[in-house]
Amino acid sequence: MTTEFSLLLGTSAALGFVHTLLGPDHYVPFIAMSRARNWSRRRTMVITALCGVGHVSSSVIIGLVGLFFGVEVLKLTALESVRGEIAGWLLFGFGLAYMLWGIRRALRSKARTLVHAHESAHDADHSHESHVHGRHTHVHPETASITPWVLFTIFVFGPCEPLIPLIMYPAATSSVFSVIAVAVIFSLVTLGTMLALVYAASRGLEFVSFRRVERYSHALAGFVVALCGAGIQFLGL
Numbered sequence: 001m002t003t004e005f006s007l008l009l010g011t012s013a014a015l016g017f018v019h020t021l022l023g024p025d026h027y028v029p030f031i032a033m034s035r036a037r038n039w040s041r042r043r044t045m046v047i048t049a050l051c052g053v054g055h056v057s058s059s060v061i062i063g064l065v066g067l068f069f070g071v072e073v074l075k076l077t078a079l080e081s082v083r084g085e086i087a088g089w090l091l092f093g094f095g096l097a098y099m100l101w102g103i104r105r106a107l108r109s110k111a112r113t114l115v116h117a118h119e120s121a122h123d124a125d126h127s128h129e130s131h132v133h134g135r136h137t138h139v140h141p142e143t144a145s146i147t148p149w150v151l152f153t154i155f156v157f158g159p160c161e162p163l164i165p166l167i168m169y170p171a172a173t174s175s176v177f178s179v180i181a182v183a184v185i186f187s188l189v190t191l192g193t194m195l196a197l198v199y200a201a202s203r204g205l206e207f208v209s210f211r212r213v214e215r216y217s218h219a220l221a222g223f224v225v226a227l228c229g230a231g232i233q234f235l236g237l
Contacts, residue, residue: 005178008171012182015162016189020197025091025158025228026055026190027197033147034202035210036102036221044202045195047148051155052194056187058083059160063168067179073169080159084232087158092229094150099222106215160190 020026030051034044059080066076163186171178210217 005174005181008167008174008178008182009185012167012185013189015166016186017193019160019162020190020193023232025232026052026194027201028228029091029095029151029225030194030198031201031205032221032224033151034198035205036217037145037147041199041202044198047151048194048198049191050148051152052191054152054156055158056160056163056190058156058158059163060168060183060187062159063164063183064179066164067168067172073165076164080161080164083157083159084161087154088229088232090154090157090229092226092233094154095222095224095226095229097222098147099219099226102216102218102220102222105218109215160186 027048030044030048033039039047062076062079065071066073163183167182167186168179171182213220
């Protein structure tokens with residue numbers, strides 16, 4: 001292994017980690033949606049992994065096609081920039097729409113507190129929230145949802161900006177093996193960082209009570225996702 005190749009591998013790993021860490025859109029949407037929709041930890045990680053694979057694969061494929069046909073790196077960089085614009089607006093639009101839906105849902109499910117006397121061994125009274133139609137407002141896992149597919153589509157559009165110009169094209173001056181190696185390292189580190197951040201945040205949030213704002217959990221999740229999209233568009237995150 002040459003020094004140049006080792007440097008490329010190290011750079012790939014470093015850029016994959018920093019690129020993911022500094023881009024909250026890589027993990028915040030999954031954390032927010034997982035909490036709002038009451039996804040299991042396993043489901044959260046699977047959805048994150050699939051979106052991460054779609055995210056890195058699209059840029060890797062574009063880079064490989066560009067190298068094969070001899071496309072100038074500036075043209076591919078411009079293409080990735082356009083894809084980033086599309087992904088940012090999609091994320092912002094989805095978050096905004098989800099927030100409005102969440103507000104509508106919260107307003108329509110005005111809950112009233114009912115006190116029920118339960119005959120039990122302890123003869124204890126307790127109160128719980130109920131919908132005006134008599135259904136409980138406790139949060140239950142939602143089985144059917146297009147949310148994961150929407151996130152996957154957005155992440156497929158989302159580019160890995162440093163991958164092609166800073167890693168794949170420089171590696172192409174060495175060999176095809178070098179290009180594949182740096183792409184794999186970058187992808188694995190990006191995916192691993194996404195999963196680690198989502199897992200750590202999800203575990204941490206388990207110890208935080210959101211009971212007072214539970215009704216607005218969907219609206220808050222949409223707001224957070226929209227904020228990520230706005231950050232991409234207006235702050236270049």
